[in-house]
Amino acid sequence: MAEAAALLEVHDVTKSFGAVAAVQGVSFPLYGGEAHALVGENGAGKSTIVKMLAGVHRPDTGTLRIEHTDVDFTGPADAKAAGIAVIYQEPTLFPDLSVAENIAMGNQPLTRLRQIDRPATHANAERLFQRLGVHLDPTRPARGLSIADQQLVEIAKALSSEARILIMDEPTAALSAVEVARLFAVVRSLRDEGAAILFISHRFEEITELCQRVTIMRDGKHVATELVADLTVDDMIRRMVGRDLSALFPKQEVAPGEVMLEVSGLTREGVFRDISFTVRAGEIVALAGLVGAGRSEVVQAVFGVDPYDSGTVRVRGRSLKRGSPRAAMAAGLALVPEDRRQQGLVMELSIERNVTLPRARKLARLGLLFGGAERKAALTWTQKLQTKLGSLADPVGTLSGGNQQKVVLAKWLSTSPQLLIVDEPTRGIDVGTKAEVHRLMSSLAADGLAVVMVSSELPEVLGMADRVVVLREGRVAAVLDRAEATEESVMYAAMGQGAA
């Protein structure tokens, strides 16, 4: 089916932001009826390409061609009119509008008087959700949706416009296996109807499963465009990183120490109920479950950013004041939240201020903070995590998605916690750095750190965890030891009877 006329062509495009050359002379075609993967390390320039295709950025040089005609998008409206639908890396919903309105925005069904047809709007949303297998009330506002649900609404939105060219920037980063499978089914059927798909992901199994062709980028430059069938995963990784990578999950065996965290009977009405588990020093405990099972809510309640109604949280035997992140930090806790844009980072502030935000008081001398102290503190951890950045004084919002995630990690690791809670720690992180993060967590655990990890990536859960606590609909469905935890047993517990 390949070698048909290219629906869209990226021709020798370049884009710089100040001194950062984000994309340098990249070209590749997108064919109808084909899914095309775009891979590269964090900051390689993938999202920048997406934004040029979406009309958000204008290429500095080079052109985009649709069916062999040059196009010059002056804004997202132009791209949309040209039949391009985009799922951005970061969800872009309207929090005050209902989910159905979010999906319909821009092409709402109209009645004869050009008024909006509300019932039809809702019916559309329902239909799309059914197709994606999502259970969401179309009339609820988008505010307060979990990051995964937001991502699903984004997907529904992109599908609703019935575009010829569908661009998806890490749509699966927040999803678990079940939703990914449903999404792929839908995308395949679109592809078979002749649409061109551009798909970005850091999960290679997804690429081999869905895509026919792959373009590899490194440091803003084009490395290769090949058929996926002609490459192994290792080939791709080698070309994208420029070197070989060692084993992915180097889990170290540790003898667990004293009990660090003891959660018992934790309940928040309508969200989770009767959650109990313990974590010892040196242990990595994973919270697994489907999207919306309530894992994030549990760890947020433990850390004190959310309230809870009953139950207790003890850290090293002493009960922790509820609803106070400051008390939790004083007790040695750290939480890497799941939504880096809303919860993890202050986008307008510089990288160094973000990294040092939780411990600014410790860095102060006589109550005064000097820029140098913050810079030095920030440098250590951003370097350890190989963050790709221009200057530490740049606003964190100018970093690529994966590098932003590294800044969040740096921020919390630099507080030298004794109990680290990570919520989707490697979301959007490239394969090389992911290995680095895992190695880091593992070695920190070996030094006696206790880790609670919420993750939707089953291989990560199975590879890293000493114990897996599976949540289902806000309750503990199973607690599995490392030996018992397999893909089947975790999925079985997560989905309840009748599945797996």
Added chain:
Amino acid sequence: MSRKLASWDTAIILLTVLVLIIASLAVDNFGTSRNFTFMVLDLLPIILVALPMTFIIVTGEIDLSVASTLGLTSSLMGWFWNHGLSIETIIPLCIVIGAVAGAFNGFLITGLGLPSLAVTIGTLALYRGLALVVLGDSAVADFPFNYTGWVTGTLSWLPWLDGAVPNVLILIVVLALIFGVILHATPIGRSLYAIGANAQAAHFAGIRVARTKFWLYVVSGAVAGLVGVLWTLRYSSARADNGAGLELAVVAAVLLGGVSIFGGKGSLPGVLAGVVLLTALQNALRLEDVSGQALNIVTGALLVLSVLLPNVISSIRGNWQRRKLRQSAAS
């Protein structure tokens, strides 16, 4: 983005210096020490109220009730004075009352979660109304000369400066230094910017968002109370309508100084320059017999232009760079 901001601050500071130099050279009587004292006295209330207002706007909130708090403390000062309290008691009492008024704002905003714009529009009317209740239509004027004279006077222990340094300038400098250091060189300052730019992320970083905001309103009220006292002493007249409309002048000055109304951005030197610029310009134009109406137009235009020009320049520069890039790629 930070570079653009820096240029806004710097632009205002440079513009201020420029205006001061040109006015001293071109406007008769502008550069005299007496005129300097008049100017300092004119900008005293705006600059003092602008200090906590900057903090509040940096956290993304606003306090429109400051001028009314000022009026309330001014009224109360007159009332207390009529009831025989000593000035030494009245001054701290008024500051505390200002703080209580601020605390009430703070409670409504952080405790009940009401929007600050709405709350402080309400308390703007409420506090001004209470001021009227306290003093009604009367004015109290017989404050002791050693206090009223101090506010309008100049430093006497610096003879070689020949009365060029008004007493209140010391107060302005000390308070501006304290607020400046807190905003730019302490953990509290850092947390204010974080709260303004992303309150949720600040909460996740262990910053006590509500409590911090609450205290900002308390401080804002206390400073408004202090300014109420100074205002009363300067005009030796305690009245319920003192300082009416000051809130807009303060907000205008803070915005002129480069603070973003959406929070998270801005600097105190910029704000100080903004206040000085507005006051100096008005003073110079008045000396040149420019009418009050034209002053309005100049103030408004300055406010818009100060933000507009840096934006226009940076976008022109951006276009120019892009064109250069395209040309070099083509050749």
Added chain:
Amino acid sequence: MNLLKTRELGIVLALAALVLFTTISNPRFLSGQSIRDNLLNTAILAVMAAGQAVVVITRNIDLSVGSVLGISAFAVATMMSDHPGLPMIVAILVGLVVGAAAGLLNGVLVRYGKVPALVVTLGTLYMYRGITYSWAGGSQVNADELPPHFLNFANDNLLGVPWLVLIALVVVGGTSWVMRNYRVGRELYAMGSSPQAAELAGIKVARNLLGAFVLSGALAGLAGVLFAARFGTVDASAGTGYELNVVAAVVVGGVAVFGGSGTVWGAGLGALLLTVISSALAVLDINQFWQQAIVGALIVLAIGADRLVAVRIARSLRKRDAHV
């Protein structure tokens, strides 16, 4: 739409309680003349509040409305006194055009100058007022210089409803309807809810934003005409300080200051509530010195009541989610 769950419920309740209380202590508060006076007084504020609500919904603000009212009132009054033969409709159109032009300048500066709306409109608040002052130069247009048909417009009615009230109803109702049921309305909500997302969604942000500011300006201009007709005496200070009343009406009416939510008819109710509060205080014979304090306290109370309703709704939403 479930009426019991709308955000405007709090205002309706506050309004009802206030009217009830005042009427009990002075039954003349519900007399025909009194109701008519209250509605007439609300009309001008409500017209401006409708435009302001639209602007606030897009996460902007228009502080220049008081000055726009002033410039339009003065322009129209001068025109009518110079050419007494002109029909009312011309006066209305001129007011709308003057206001729209002022609004357009605001919008252009906000959108293309990338200057925050608060800064722009605070600036033009001073500028438009300064222009009116310079133009008027201390002169005043008095009722005896204005043609009778212009002054009578404020008192004439259609089927018993005064024209002013009718205009306010049409403006508030029409704007609410468009905001709720038409694409452009929903896009304005979307822009306020998330400006970045609105750009990405391909919404014609520039066009809509200019539209919102032009509407707010035009309605302030219309309010200027109504002001001139109703009050007869117009000088350069007409409408000074109105911006705070208008913003208060909008905010009390449940429009979120950070955009994206609230309704235009809520803002209209807010205007009604504020007007009724001040006239009730005059009727209740409350000490002049207490009046302003009470207005302030009632505004705070009304916002609090509104908040209470909002929290109620949020809680019931969570309960409902929990059952799913």
Added chain:
Amino acid sequence: AGCGGTTKDNQSSSTDTQTSAAADPNAKLKEGLKIAYLPKQLNNPYSDVETSGGEEAVKELKGEYKKVGPNDASASSQVSYINTLIQQQQDVIVVAANDPNAVCPSLNQARAAKIKVVTFDSDANKTCRDAFINQATTEGIGQSLAKMALEQAGGSGDIAVLSATPNATNQNAWIEVMKTELAKPEYSKLKLVKIAYGNDDDQKSFQEAQGLLQSYPNLKVIVAPTTVGIAAAARYISSSSYKGKVQVTGLGLPNQMRQYVKDGTVKKFALWNPADIGYLAAYAGAALASGQITGAEGDKFTAGKLGPYTIGKDGEIVLGPPTEFTTDNIDKFNF
């Protein structure tokens, strides 16, 4: 107050800056005097008429006329303007004080800089000005208001006052006199039911007039001792069902009131000629600056077309009795 702090009782009184040079009645009026007018606020039609009289007089005196002022009627903005006038070394400042005390320190600074200070319209504290032009005696106006109210009410009934701001010096003084007057036996059937305040804001005054009529169904007369208030009240009555039943009287500008006098809403109101106030102030200022007078009681000077004047107690110069306007004479006035 036992703790030795500064309280009301133990403060030292401020120094008196009254000049005590002798007057020279034969001194010639100087030419080229810089005379600056500082009304309560700009763009107020009433004070524009006043200062226009001043401009005419300054022209006659061959001096330099100037008018400056704030857009709002606040004392603090007036102080900034006084400071500017000091810097500009004017010879005479003619000021209508927005607050009798708040402008005092600045005015005294001006006098220390050899500037003569004449107040008009609304006086400043007598320790900080050289002369005050009083449009009429407070007693005269208060009595005239009471008399007009009695006539219009037909001898008995409820009356209400619609004043300017609650702390307007003039209005409060007149209202006080009116109250003493009402206590006299010939006024025993008049009942003053309410004093409302329209803040000299047209719309607020309009709404206050509405409120009065709703609250007091038996109201017969609204007395508005302010030009803004009387116009607003007349306008409301003329367009409401109360026209003809409720009378409006007080102090107003003929041009603003002409329509309501003609349509019968208003039968009679009073005012002095504001242009004469400004005119007189210019001559008083010139006489002061030329050394003809010092502002002491008994000093005499001639004020152009207005003729000779004698300075009264506390440096007051009284313009003359107010004029009453009715349908018969209103067309003779144009201000």
